[in-house]
Amino acid sequence: QSALAQPPSASGSPGQSVTISCTGTSSDVGGYNYVSWYQQYPGKGPKLLIYEVTQRPSGVPDRFSGSKSGNTASLTVSGLQAEDEANYYCSSYGGNNNFVIFGGGTKLTVL
Amino acid sequence: QLQLLESGPGLVKSSETLSLTCTVSGGSISSGNYYWAWIRQPPGKGLEWIASYHYSGNIFYNPSLKSRVTLSVDTSKNQFSLKLTSVTASDTAVYYCARPIVAAGFEYWGQGTLVTVSS
Numbered sequence: 001q002s003a004l005a006q007p008p009s010a011s012g013s014p015g016q017s018v019t020i021s022c023t024g025t026s027s028d029v030g031g032y033n034y035v036s037w038y039q040q041y042p043g044k045g046p047k048l049l050i051y052e053v054t055q056r057p058s059g060v061p062d063r064f065s066g067s068k069s070g071n072t073a074s075l076t077v078s079g080l081q082a083e084d085e086a087n088y089y090c091s092s093y094g095g096n097n098n099f100v101i102f103g104g105g106t107k108l109t110v111l
Numbered sequence: 112q113l114q115l116l117e118s119g120p121g122l123v124k125s126s127e128t129l130s131l132t133c134t135v136s137g138g139s140i141s142s143g144n145y146y147w148a149w150i151r152q153p154p155g156k157g158l159e160w161i162a163s164y165h166y167s168g169n170i171f172y173n174p175s176l177k178s179r180v181t182l183s184v185d186t187s188k189n190q191f192s193l194k195l196t197s198v199t200a201s202d203t204a205v206y207y208c209a210r211p212i213v214a215a216g217f218e219y220w221g222q223g224t225l226v227t228v229s230s
Contacts, residue, residue, distance in 0.1 A: 003157065036216035038158075045207060045223050046158065051216030089158050093214040099171035100148065100160035100215045 004029065004090055004103035011109040012080045020106045022073045022090030028101050030071035034093035037066055037075045039086050040105075046089065050075060077108070085110045113137040115208045115221035123202075125230045129195040133208030133221060134188070141166045141186045146211060149182065149193045151204040152223075159204075164191055198228045 005023040012018035022029065022037075029035055035053045038046035048057050050066035053073060063078045073092070077084055090103040119131035133149070140147055146163040153159075162172045162182040170182050181194045195202060205223040212218040 032214070034214040034216065038217075045220045046217070048212070048216060048218045051211075051213055051218075057212065057218055091158075091160075091215045091217075096171065098174065099146075099163055100173075102150075102158040102160060105157040 002101075004092060004101055006088075006090060006103040006106045008104070009107045009109065011111055012077075013111045014080050014082065016080050017076060017078045018080060018108065019074050019076045020088055020090075020108070022075070022092075022103045024071050024073075024092055024094075024101065026071055028092040028094035028098060029068065029073050031095070032093045033068070035066065035068055035073040036091045037064070037073075038089045038091070039084075040089065041086050049088075080110050082110050084108060113210065113219045115210065115219060117206060117208050117221045117224040119206075119224060119226070121225060122227050122229055123198055125199055125228055126197055129198050129202060129226055129228075130192065131206055131208075131224065131226070132190050132192045134190050135210075136189070138210075140164075140184065140189055140191060146171070146214070147191050148209045148211065148217065150207045150209055150217070152207070153201070153204040161193065161195075161206075200228050200230070202226070203228045 037050040040046045053068045114136045123129045148163040149161040179196045184191045207223045208221045209217040210219040
């Protein structure tokens, strides 16, 4: 089971926007609208930010948004804040053969 | 409020079997269209899905771990358990149990439990 491809790092200055990509295949990201994004601080558990490509759970700021084009999904963080510095992971449903696939993670640094 | 709590030994010897249990409170593992899951994270590395269970009896395993993993359920205790056989140092990780809001979107997570495989 190959992980979804994410850039290992991303950065931006406070107030700016940053986009993190998550690339899979037509069998996972491209085949279903079940892409999710998580935020994880060091030593803490993951927090769901986005599900079904664009949906935000209750309590997640609208500064976090998701999209998808073909086999690549994206997470955009707008109006960067210092507290957004964390690791971000994507996941996708991959059908019965690869039920859940995670990305390798992206470390977001707020400059 | 749904809560999940992992329990089990924090230290397992190489070649032996890792056994963990997830106890769920505030909701039933026998209802709802949810695939309850085990997910792990080696120190300093990313997340890896291990297995998922639905109360209908459907169980899905990560193909790369399938030969060593068994997921079982005790509905009377509202628990689901993980067994991973023939462990090696590469199985050292924080193990989480989780419940999704929808497919692959895990909204509820346990606190995680670190399992170290020793030689």
